[in-house]
Amino acid sequence: MSETALIDNCLTQMPPDSIVMADAGYGIFSVAHKVQQAGLSFLFRLSRQRFDRLRKTATLVDEGANWKTWSSQWQPSPSERKKHPDLPADAELSVQLHEFETDEGKPLYLVTSLDESVEMLSDLYARRTDVETDIRNIKVVLDTENIRARGVEMFHKELMTSMVACNLIVQFRRQAAELVKVPPRRMSFKRICTTFRQFLLSSMYTTAADWRERYRFALGIALQDKLPNRPGRKYPREAYRRRTKSTHFKKREKRSEAEEE
Structure with missing residues (x-):
């Protein structure tokens, strides 16, 4: 449709x-x-x-x-x-x-x-540009364009889990932006996502106190994830180039009986 x-x-x-x-x-x-x-x-x-x-x-x-x-x-x-x-x-x-x-x-x-x-x-x-940027972040940064599920139910689960992860990163970015007194979109989504993964998801925490302490530490690291100032930067809007499809998993064609002989 x-x-x-x-x-x-x-x-x-x-x-x-x-x-x-x-x-x-x-x-x-x-x-x-x-x-x-x-x-x-x-x-x-x-x-x-x-x-x-x-x-x-x-x-x-x-x-x-x-x-x-x-x-x-x-x-x-x-x-x-x-x-x-x-x-x-x-x-x-x-x-x-x-x-x-x-x-x-x-x-x-x-x-x-x-x-x-x-x-x-x-x-x-x-503001439509913000929507396009958010869709790009969900597809590219969180890699939801390469969902590996084969069934409909598992596809929905994987997609919804990715959206939960996106919302967590957005809230983390919002808190970091509030500390440095800038709009949230002045903070790099990709760099915030990397900080979230490296300093929060890379280890296990057995108590809530340990998690809160580590969260505050990661939030301090995220303060460096601000996008650089580009005053007066103007350029025509261009569409992203279509990325080439990989043929790595292309099926090999069956050989005819004459070729096998």
Whole structure:
């Protein structure tokens, strides 16, 4: 099934008054309509083609030096109705369209149900990078992309155990960040994870007092895991390169009888 179809279960798990942010792959009417039906707000990035199509019938309401805002009534296209026949005949969303330039000078196209300023929405959408970084840490640093379980039940157990480990490291990082008076994300997740493993999980502790003493010691080591200051550092966002698949476990093809003779 498609990724957009998987959003249904996510919406039921979100707290009330949540804001759903998504990239252009989810920036379609059917997803926005599901979010609104769930009683939530949305902030989606749009592709240039879809943004231009919506802007044709939109009304310009405000503009600045490097941004513009339109008010629009978003309706599903004929092709989208064909793909989603369950959409009501009168399905329509009152939205705002925003176009502005990023720090790299590239245009960004957003659609939202929120009645907020462009500055607030651009800062909010920039937080999507935190989500991408968290997913990378879970997949790469904790190696959950290489789950070794073969059964469904064991897969769920291994994945959930990895998430417990992730939450422990996040809380450990939060405490270390509080001691050095910086935001938690200024602390390196990978280095914090290494400190947690080397100074806490490498030995067994038989009493709670020993564990607390060792925990305080590890927390002191973690104070050095702060990311370096990089003032004024700006560079275009780039996607991570797709890593090559290993063929180490490729099955050998059976030889024909003629080759064996």
